[in-house]
Amino acid sequence: MNSFDYESLKSNLRSYLESHNINTSKMFNCINPNHRDINASMKYYDDNKVYCFGCGECYNLFDAICAIENVGPKEAFNRALQYFCHGQKITPRQIKKIVKEDKIEKENKDYNKAYNYWHKKLKANKQAKEYLRTRKISDKTIDKFNLGYNEFDFIAGGLKAIVIPITDNSYTARNISNDGNVRYYKSKGSHTDIFNKKALVNNIPFCFICEGEFDCLSFETVNANSIALGSTCNIEKFKNIEKNKNKVYILALDNDEAGEKANLELKEYFRDNHIKFLDFDNLGFKDPNQALVQEEDNFKNSINQIIERVNRKIKQDEMM
Numbered sequence: 001m002n003s004f005d006y007e008s009l010k011s012n013l014r015s016y017l018e019s020h021n022i023n024t025s026k027m028f029n030c031i032n033p034n035h036r037d038i039n040a041s042m043k044y045y046d047d048n049k050v051y052c053f054g055c056g057e058c059y060n061l062f063d064a065i066c067a068i069e070n071v072g073p074k075e076a077f078n079r080a081l082q083y084f085c086h087g088q089k090i091t092p093r094q095i096k097k098i099v100k101e102d103k104i105e106k107e108n109k110d111y112n113k114a115y116n117y118w119h120k121k122l123k124a125n126k127q128a129k130e131y132l133r134t135r136k137i138s139d140k141t142i143d144k145f146n147l148g149y150n151e152f153d154f155i156a157g158g159l160k161a162i163v164i165p166i167t168d169n170s171y172t173a174r175n176i177s178n179d180g181n182v183r184y185y186k187s188k189g190s191h192t193d194i195f196n197k198k199a200l201v202n203n204i205p206f207c208f209i210c211e212g213e214f215d216c217l218s219f220e221t222v223n224a225n226s227i228a229l230g231s232t233c234n235i236e237k238f239k240n241i242e243k244n245k246n247k248v249y250i251l252a253l254d255n256d257e258a259g260e261k262a263n264l265e266l267k268e269y270f271r272d273n274h275i276k277f278l279d280f281d282n283l284g285f286k287d288p289n290q291a292l293v294q295e296e297d298n299f300k301n302s303i304n305q306i307i308e309r310v311n312r313k314i315k316q317d318e319m320m
């Protein structure tokens, strides 16, 4: 029996957990050592992983050994072989292959189960809904982006947060409690991702570019196609990502030093690549969300005006 390929080795997770007195037929306390779980938030799924709705983590067999036995990934891997492939001859090549597959799986950590759970929690949470109302994010936008609410309880501290899924494997959480000391918590990986990448390749003839996720949600709330860079550090990423080069890009970065620098850098890129662009000044406010919150009608009107300019620009080009 060949039981040391990646998939079959991983399929021992259930029996591994059971051997540590964890009943996998019901919810159990999260095994993430950084999560203070008093609610039994972790669940075993038949894809040979466990998912936690409290901290969002998902673990396979090797991660579970790391967490429960407090060892590094290499040692966890050795122990898995020891426990489940005892006495079998395993070549270095086979080991290398499994390590590689595990690395790919970790890079594609799937938070979707947690996102759906957190979205339902948001619908039932008054404080979270009120927070989004004060930032004028519409219910339609909340659903479109599957925004969620979760109370993270880490050993290092807790936060009550609006969760914004960036990709299947990264999210940003905005702390909404007053006693919290962190404003944002990001899952591993989300620092490097652009929010709402779809807006770069759809059929809409324009796309706003802003910095924060809440700014992007503000544009989307008034039906304006938009991406958020996440941080001005992501400009290189933006340059290299797949995009429709026939769109008109509308720069709506923060009105501060970093925003201005990003604005200039993006303009240079657009000129070099013969991509059309326009400027949007956020009505002079710090960022698009503040403009929406302070002067909603004005915000909408200014967006409509700039979209008309986009349409005129396209017509002009067609006539030429």
Ligand SMILES: [Zn+2]
Pocket: 030, 031, 032, 035, 037, 041, 052, 053, 054, 055, 056, 057
């Ligand atoms: Zn957890």
